[in-house]
Amino acid sequence: MAGPVLEMRSIVKTFPGVRALSDVTLTVRRGEVHAICGENGAGKSTLMKVLSGVHPHGGYEGDILFEGEVCRFRDIRASEQRGIVIIHQELALVPHLSIAENLFLGNEHATRGLIDWRETLRHATELLRRVGLHDHPETRVADIGVGKQQLVEIAKALSKQVRLLILDEPTAALNDEDSGKLLDLILELKDQGITSIIISHKLNEIRKVADSVTIIRDGRSIETLDVKAPETTEERIIAGMVGRDLDHRFPERTPHHPEEGAAPALEIRGWTVHHPVDQQRRVVDDVSLHVRRGEIVGIAGLMGAGRTELAMSVFGRSYGRYAAGTVLKDGAEIRTRTVAEAVRHGIAYVTEDRKHYGLNLIDTVNRNVSLTALDKVAKRGVVDEHEERQVAEGFRKSMNIKAPTVFEPVGKLSGGNQQKVVLSKWIFAGPDVLILDEPTRGIDVGAKYEIYTVIDQLAAQGKAVVFISSELPELLGMCDRIYTMAAGRLTGEVPRAEATQEVLMRRMTKDTRDEEVTP
């Protein structure tokens, strides 16, 4: 076996307030397919950004050796010149340009600024043949499916004389057939001598294409396993991903004992949502679940499982195209066609993306807090600023929002404090059901604990809480019951007593598209 093509030694990368990578070592052998595996937020993508120069040299500690030489990439261009090409989850193609134009974007076949179309088409045809795509190179990229677009990306990488191909969750947006083709192509490229790194959650995929797998957890590389070795079972990989560190990071809470008779505060039946653009794709597929008053119910799932899409769709059809399903509140069917209707029925959705969907960053704390329920501090359409200020001041104290005054623009607060503002805003709306989507994403440990305490109090006050999270310890620490989702479907419902990280992860990584669900 040849020596390593890539070595990343003790990589440390910190962002303001967060240590994304604490110590990662990765060794990729020449000519292999190397999988990287880990929970959401474990640091996989950050690691690949360090490797490809998105996070330039100087911003991290540790060494990168590519083909035996130390590399100090200043930007993506520098890494591409060495033959390291990364294909992101979000494809970087221009939809209104043709396949050929996309292939050579920024790298055109041209003489003195004029494009040589003959050479462009010849080269494009050759590249497309290599990736097994038979569309005409002058087809608009917008007119081919996501699967084929993925192939165009790979062809583009080939045009750059790729020596190390990095694929970030390449099959997340693909259907079975396209996924299969893509994986076959990766194996084919391997035969041609191209080394690949593939980031994936799907254990069956990893087993199919990878030679070895490195597991990353909490910003550290845990271990590298030989996939072909008999002792590397899926259980073994799962055990590595979840670790076993469940310490006391959560407030003590007495588990909820649901009253048998009462109807659940919120019940969703047979909810199905199609992708907003690709209408063949079911992003949420026949999901039914319920939550009772005083209960905290978790939804676990990996990237692309459809949790956020489910929540946003139920909350005023804010995502995708509604296909089927009903919502019941306290046993009676309700309509939640618009956000205003959902809010009126006492439902609140606290977004996972506070900067884009949660807050008006250029506005102040008090105005953000009052926005959803302005009527509560207004008389005949006129806001009583006096009362509004008192409300905001109350939340600033009770939620311990660290801001000099409530007139501070929210954009100037730290992530944890911004999250507290979003929570305050929805608590002020006075809902019966709170859907919290990744409420502790990107905030420090201290603030996390404070937010857990608030969630706990909300449940104790008799509110029903749906807790969506990618951090399993968090769900295990907080929830009475946990649903798992994968590829848009519900793959399990686990009571607190039976829930372990392994049990959940097994259900989260189950691909149910070709088998029936066994609840």
Next chain:
Amino acid sequence: MSTDVTAKTPAPAPPGRSGPAQGLLQAVLDGLRRNMRQYGMLIALGLIVVLFAIWTDGDLLLPRNVSNLVLQNSYILILAIGMMLVIIAGHIDLSVGSLTAFVGAFAAVLTVQHGASWPVALVLCLLVGAVAGSVQGFLIAYLGIPSFIVTLAGMLLFRGLTEILLEGQTLGPFPDGLQKLGNGFLPETGPDTDYHNLTLLLGLVLIAAVVWQELRDRRRQQEFSLDVVPTRFFLLKLTALAAAILVLTLLLASYKGAPIVLIILGALVVGYGYVMRNAVFGRHIYAIGGNLPAAKLSGVKDKKVTFLVFLNMGVLAALAGLVVAARLNAASPKAGVNFELEAIASSFIGGASMSGGVGTVLGAIIGGLVLGVLNNGMNLLSVGTDWQQVIKGLALLVAVGFDVWNKRKSGS
């Protein structure tokens, strides 16, 4: 109930400087810096006024000229108020110049050709503006056509309709009642002083109202133990405000009194300022302009708000159209050309942001006045319209450039 410790802990003093005098100066400078956007433009306006007053040997501040200045700029300022709302909501309206012309033409057809009385014409014209605004608003809000496109089409469309309505001719004169809207002054009563009595009275009432309002605000702030400006500077600000109103009052009162359109404008500024600051509707405009997805997910009815903002713009454009027609005492197919650009420029000079969510009604007025004083001053100096355009263009660039620079400096 736990006592709030953090709020009362004094901030650690910056090393190397102490003493109350320096602290005070520091506070004032901080206050200025924090409100750079507003004060900056106000100071610029003051500078422009002073400069032109000197260059024109005081002609700029002659009572007759001040009165003229108000009459000349009133319609742009009316448009600027509506435009500010549109821009805060994250949109643009290019149609208002043509719409003012169209409404003027409609008014002329009603009164001159059909002999309608002026109150009837006024109401019908405002209605036409509302209809025009709501059609555009509907297309933008509910059908999702970009406002730039819809109002660009409106700009062409209303200009064409104006010419069709007037058959290419100028139509006038208007009945007296309508003329007053453009050229009229407050009526005079009382004993014969050298000044216009009602105007003086109005000015004094205004000063009292402003002082009361400022005092109330300050008391509220103290009640919440918020940082207030030091007393000395508060008094300074109050005196400056009162003096400014007094000077304007005296100037107007020593000529023909307060123009009627100034009173309308004043009411609009106070009304819209109040709505934007205190009304739920105003909040929702800032919310959709600041972050549309977040506003939607907060239950703000973004489509309805957008629709109403354009409806409102239509009504204000109609009002401006009436004022222009009344002032010229005729409806012309070429009226209102480039008004939309002046209104947009006023908003941006006055602190609006291209991406929406930022701006105040007062800012739009200050921006409009900067342009108005530049116009008027350069006219007095007999600068040709060619150079006037160049200078106004530069003023817009400088104002917005300063804003960008200031934001970048405070952001880093």
